[in-house]
Amino acid sequence: MNPTLEVIENRHSVRVYDPQPLTQAERDTILHAAFRAPTASAMQLYSILEVDDQALKDRVAETCHQPFIAKAPYLLIFLADFQRWMDVYIYSGVEEHSHELNIPFRTPQAGELMLACSDALVAAQNAVIAAESLGIGSCYVGDILEQYEVHQQIFSLPRYVLPVTLLTFGRPASPQTQRKPSPRLDRRYIVHRNQYKRIAPDEVDLMFQLFTGESDSSWQRKTAAENLAQENYLQKYNTEYMVEMNRSVNEMLKNWS
Numbered sequence: 001m002n003p004t005l006e007v008i009e010n011r012h013s014v015r016v017y018d019p020q021p022l023t024q025a026e027r028d029t030i031l032h033a034a035f036r037a038p039t040a041s042a043m044q045l046y047s048i049l050e051v052d053d054q055a056l057k058d059r060v061a062e063t064c065h066q067p068f069i070a071k072a073p074y075l076l077i078f079l080a081d082f083q084r085w086m087d088v089y090i091y092s093g094v095e096e097h098s099h100e101l102n103i104p105f106r107t108p109q110a111g112e113l114m115l116a117c118s119d120a121l122v123a124a125q126n127a128v129i130a131a132e133s134l135g136i137g138s139c140y141v142g143d144i145l146e147q148y149e150v151h152q153q154i155f156s157l158p159r160y161v162l163p164v165t166l167l168t169f170g171r172p173a174s175p176q177t178q179r180k181p182s183p184r185l186d187r188r189y190i191v192h193r194n195q196y197k198r199i200a201p202d203e204v205d206l207m208f209q210l211f212t213g214e215s216d217s218s219w220q221r222k223t224a225a226e227n228l229a230q231e232n233y234l235q236k237y238n239t240e241y242m243v244e245m246n247r248s249v250n251e252m253l254k255n256w257s
């Protein structure tokens with residue numbers, strides 16, 4: 001396995017960090033790797049917010065209800081951003097130019113939002129892999145999608161800037177060498193050939209058997225559920241935080257459009 005594939009193979013989410021801060025050179029390397037990610041129309045429809053103010057870190061740990069965030073030595077929030085281009089269009093007379101050409105001047109819509117979210121996530125994953133290659137662990141925090149109004153206010157986000165993901169970084173507190181990579185669904189359920197194939201009812205048991213055969217630690221039973229699908233529904237899907245995330249993202253969409 002070449003060194004790039006080894007980094008990808010051995011990476012896992014790290015949530016407990018050595019408090020030692022990242023060096024400026026390490027931060028620069030991580031950010032540079034993010035910038036080198038592919039980007040739609042080469043427009044970089046994202047921004048990256050470095051959060052190093054401890055009061056803000058504490059606040060985000062609360063809004064995302066995950067205390068480890070406050071203790072992470074380095075935090076980056078990846079933002080879908082069409083504001084920069086809208087501002088540049090307005091400052092550069094694009095609206096007037098469009099009227100002269102008799103074409104409508106339009107504001108960003110769902111397509112631009114999807115591309116901006118894609119750009120932000122592609123850049124984030126480059127940052128994760130670059131950090132990993134430096135021995136710096138990381139963890140995504142999807143809960144940054146919750147509490148949009150609070151995040152908008154505490155980070156001064158304008159209309160066309162939305163939080164997409166948060167990444168925590170830091171050197172792992174304990175040696176990571178013995179850790180087994182976390183399990184994944186068997187490839188047959190993920191990779192389709194030419195046509196999408198829906199999962200059939202009689203494939204579900206095998207899918208979970210193959211999954212749990214890889215690990216006994218993931219998706220441990222915490223409820224009286226009869227099977228892993230029921231457990232997943234109760235523990236991961238039908239939760240208070242997902243209700244809040246859906247509310248918050250609906251607000252983001254209303255604001256954007």
Ligand SMILES: Cc1cc2nc3c(=O)[nH]c(=O)nc-3n(C[C@H](O)[C@H](O)[C@H](O)COP(=O)(O)O)c2cc1C
Pocket residue numbers: 011012013014015066139140141142143165181182
């Ligand atoms: C979009 C996204 C959101 C995530 N949100 C969280 C989160 O809020 N909190 C957390 O501890 N881990 C979060 N994770 C990390 C996943 O739990 C983790 O990637 C998954 O369990 C697989 O483990 P691994 O990264 O060690 O392979 C998130 C990962 C992704 C890609």
